[in-house]
Amino acid sequence: MINYLVTGGAGFIGSSLCDELLKSEGNHIIAIDNFCDFYDVRIKENNIKELIKNPNFKLYRNDIRDKKAITKIFAENNIDIVIHLAAMAGVRSSIENPILYQDVNCMGTQNILEAMKEFNINNLVMASSSSVYGNCRKTPFKEDMIVDYPISPYAATKKANEIMTHVYHKLYNMNVIMLRLFTVYGPRQRPDLAINKFTKLMLADEEIPMYGKGTTSRDYTYISDIVDGIIKASNYCIKNNNIYEILNLGNSFPVTLRKMIDIIRTSFKCKT
Numbered sequence: 001m002i003n004y005l006v007t008g009g010a011g012f013i014g015s016s017l018c019d020e021l022l023k024s025e026g027n028h029i030i031a032i033d034n035f036c037d038f039y040d041v042r043i044k045e046n047n048i049k050e051l052i053k054n055p056n057f058k059l060y061r062n063d064i065r066d067k068k069a070i071t072k073i074f075a076e077n078n079i080d081i082v083i084h085l086a087a088m089a090g091v092r093s094s095i096e097n098p099i100l101y102q103d104v105n106c107m108g109t110q111n112i113l114e115a116m117k118e119f120n121i122n123n124l125v126m127a128s129s130s131s132v133y134g135n136c137r138k139t140p141f142k143e144d145m146i147v148d149y150p151i152s153p154y155a156a157t158k159k160a161n162e163i164m165t166h167v168y169h170k171l172y173n174m175n176v177i178m179l180r181l182f183t184v185y186g187p188r189q190r191p192d193l194a195i196n197k198f199t200k201l202m203l204a205d206e207e208i209p210m211y212g213k214g215t216t217s218r219d220y221t222y223i224s225d226i227v228d229g230i231i232k233a234s235n236y237c238i239k240n241n242n243i244y245e246i247l248n249l250g251n252s253f254p255v256t257l258r259k260m261i262d263i264i265r266t267s268f269k270c271k272t
């Protein structure tokens with residue numbers, strides 16, 4: 001039996017992960033989410049509507065910045081591993097609101113780390129991001145590349161998370177796995193992400209806002225592969241002692257924006 005604490009449990013990746021974890025008998029989930037309005041809260045309510053019927057799923061509607069509330073959650077539950085996904089995500093919006101990103105992603109994470117320290121919880125799997133690679137030109141991106149030059153507040157907070165979790169690993173022997181996720185897509189994808197946005201526009205026969213010629217490319221990862229990777233990382237984390245690892249969770253088959261749009265167009269037989 002494993003008791004997971006999943007932060008950001010109502011979000012795109014968090015809720016998909018919880019669905020999968022609860023398919024295995026003996027797994028219990030304590031989820032934390034503050035249902036912030038970064039995107040329509042009804043989407044998040046919908047993500048968890050089946051989960052909350054499951055007796056092995058316990059939801060706390062709290063903010064990870066609320067130290068008192070977080071301490072209380074840790075005091076009330078037996079936790080084997082923390083899967084920390086709660087964050088303000090999104091590169092562009094972080095440029096508009098850097099203080100909020102710093103507050104949630106850095107101070108919120110620090111509260112989680114402090115609670116883990118206080119309650120002697122030694123296993124942490126956390127979402128970092130491919131955005132830490134910034135303008136790195138050399139591909140494929142490798143975990144041991146120097147990523148000291150982020151180009152957005154969001155990326156800077158994720159890099160800061162990688163550094164701060166290392167401190168807790170060193171000082172308190174915490175097992176830490178930082179997963180650098182590469183743009184995740186699939187059912188429940190966040191509405192601010194391109195595939196979701198473009199599909200809606202194309203289905204409504206509306207024009208897609210293109211910056212440049214559509215030649216920029218990025219790696220996309222399907223949600224079930226990400227969930228699988230998080231679960232495998234969690235099992236690895238629990239079975240090991242005193243580890244700190246940074247892992248890319250993606251592939252190396254960049255798709256151009258133009259190609260991505262063509263694929264959506266063909267799949268949905270759109271005219272635009």
Ligand SMILES: NC(=O)c1ccc[n+]([C@@H]2O[C@H](COP(=O)([O-])OP(=O)(O)OC[C@H]3O[C@@H](n4cnc5c(N)ncnc54)[C@H](O)[C@@H]3O)[C@@H](O)[C@H]2O)c1
Nearest residue numbers: 008011012013033034035036063064086087127181183184
């Ligand atoms: N989706 C991607 O392509 C992608 C890529 C790289 C990294 N990530 C990382 O993966 C994680 C999950 O991303 P997602 O796409 O599921 O995003 P999401 O926004 O759907 O999920 C994040 C969840 O965290 C919650 N949250 C935000 N602030 C909080 C706070 N202060 N207290 C408690 N809960 C809070 C939100 O309400 C949301 O439900 C994030 O850490 C994100 O940075 C995602």
